[in-house]
Amino acid sequence: MGALSHLRVLDLSRVLAGPWAGQILADLGAEVIKVERPGNGDDTRAWGPPFLRDIEGENTSEAAYYLSANRNKQSVTIDFTQPEGQRLVRELAAKSDIVIENFKVGGLAAYGLDYVSLKAINPHLIYCSITGFGQTGPYAKRAGYDFMIQGLGGLMSLTGRPEAAEGAGPVKVGVALTDILTGLYSTVAILAALAYRDQNGGGQHIDMALLDVQVACLANQAMNYLTTGVAPKRLGNAHPNIVPYQDFPTADGDFILTVGNDSQFRRFTEVAGQPQWADDPRFLTNKLRVANRAELIPLIRQATVFKTTTEWVTQLEAVGVPCGPINDLAQVFADPQVKARGLAVELPHALAGIVPQVASPIRLSETPVEYRRAPPLLGEHTQEVLASLLGVDGEWFAKLRGDGVV
Numbered sequence: 001m002g003a004l005s006h007l008r009v010l011d012l013s014r015v016l017a018g019p020w021a022g023q024i025l026a027d028l029g030a031e032v033i034k035v036e037r038p039g040n041g042d043d044t045r046a047w048g049p050p051f052l053r054d055i056e057g058e059n060t061s062e063a064a065y066y067l068s069a070n071r072n073k074q075s076v077t078i079d080f081t082q083p084e085g086q087r088l089v090r091e092l093a094a095k096s097d098i099v100i101e102n103f104k105v106g107g108l109a110a111y112g113l114d115y116v117s118l119k120a121i122n123p124h125l126i127y128c129s130i131t132g133f134g135q136t137g138p139y140a141k142r143a144g145y146d147f148m149i150q151g152l153g154g155l156m157s158l159t160g161r162p163e164a165a166e167g168a169g170p171v172k173v174g175v176a177l178t179d180i181l182t183g184l185y186s187t188v189a190i191l192a193a194l195a196y197r198d199q200n201g202g203g204q205h206i207d208m209a210l211l212d213v214q215v216a217c218l219a220n221q222a223m224n225y226l227t228t229g230v231a232p233k234r235l236g237n238a239h240p241n242i243v244p245y246q247d248f249p250t251a252d253g254d255f256i257l258t259v260g261n262d263s264q265f266r267r268f269t270e271v272a273g274q275p276q277w278a279d280d281p282r283f284l285t286n287k288l289r290v291a292n293r294a295e296l297i298p299l300i301r302q303a304t305v306f307k308t309t310t311e312w313v314t315q316l317e318a319v320g321v322p323c324g325p326i327n328d329l330a331q332v333f334a335d336p337q338v339k340a341r342g343l344a345v346e347l348p349h350a351l352a353g354i355v356p357q358v359a360s361p362i363r364l365s366e367t368p369v370e371y372r373r374a375p376p377l378l379g380e381h382t383q384e385v386l387a388s389l390l391g392v393d394g395e396w397f398a399k400l401r402g403d404g405v406v
Contacts, residue, residue: 002029003367012101014042019069020183026072038077041378060351070375077379102130115205125203126193134209146176153214243289248304258322347374
């Protein structure tokens with residue numbers, strides 16, 4: 001039994017941030033009911049190619065994007081723009097512990113599915129709202145997507161090649177990182193609200209915003225600005241506070257060198273055949289190396305091209321200097337450590353036979369993550385869930401379907 005197997009989550013969210021939180025809770029054992037629009041469902045079901053392929057190599061209707069964030073859930077299709085659909089969702093909320101939604105501010109109030117309305121029928125409910133800008137403030141009613149938040153929230157001012165370099169300019173992160181981080185923070189907030197409820201018995205409303213999360217995750221770069229008043233600039237793959245801590249060319253590609261202290265730097269210089277660098281007054285300490293970055297980095301680049309990536313990684317690892325290759329995803333999933341940790345799993349799938357999944361990184365000794373269900377087909381569990389939780393019999397279900405409610 002998973003750590004959260006006693007909980008039921010009503011997931012009204014779509015795309016990534018909300019579904020990501022729902023999937024984490026589901027992996028930890030919670031029963032997660034994903035409510036989707038009849039006919040279309042979660043927007044990401046159509047965000048392809050690529051699509052999952054069946055055993056004959058033909059595309060199914062399931063986009064890879066959707067499959068990344070909806071494992072271990074049940075899909076129920078309900079049109080809650082209709083009064084009967086609203087009633088069904090309210091009854092499901094009355095029997096749930098948590099609701100996750102990412103509609104625009106006030107968007108669910110018209111259907112009686114906002115926090116105030118659902119709290120009236122379930123005062124113990126934990127209701128997590130995820131929006132671009134939060135429930136308050138001058139931008140509250142704006143739509144917000146990961147890419148625009150990466151720009152507005154400062155991340156893209158830090159990501160990309162330096163201004164003077166060829167190809168300079170802002171670059172977004174290669175995955176929707178703000179959405180992912182918001183899903184993670186939302187999960188933490190939900191677990192905190194559960195802990196409060198266990199002690200005090202009451203539910204609460206959680207107000208999560210992509211912009212808030214993005215700014216919070218600027219971490220040391222935000223503090224670099226707040227403590228100096230100077231906005232950090234793009235440094236490519238270099239670190240603003242540590243040198244050397246970036247990519248370097250090798251005889252057959254590139255590798256990453258992450259020197260975290262002065263003793264590691266000395267050991268690196270010995271492997272590089274340049275021990276005099278460690279005693280150079282310009283490079284004695286990290287503070288000096290940061291100040292003299294422009295002098296040191298070209299020297300290192302001239303030295304690293306004489307060994308292959310494998311040679312650098314092998315020799316530096318032997319003396320305890322952190323480093324590594326720059327892998328593509330084929331190399332990632334072929335890596336022996338990735339394999340040993342079981343980071344790729346497969347689940348039975350109704351259309352494709354099996355569906356690959358990226359495993360959860362959570363390792364719990366007593367209540368391990370479980371992989372119970374593949375990401376569901378649209379409406380796959382509608383009749384089952386409505387029958388088991390709300391007592392909807394076959395005749396009633398047929399009427400609901402005939403009226404387009406489910």
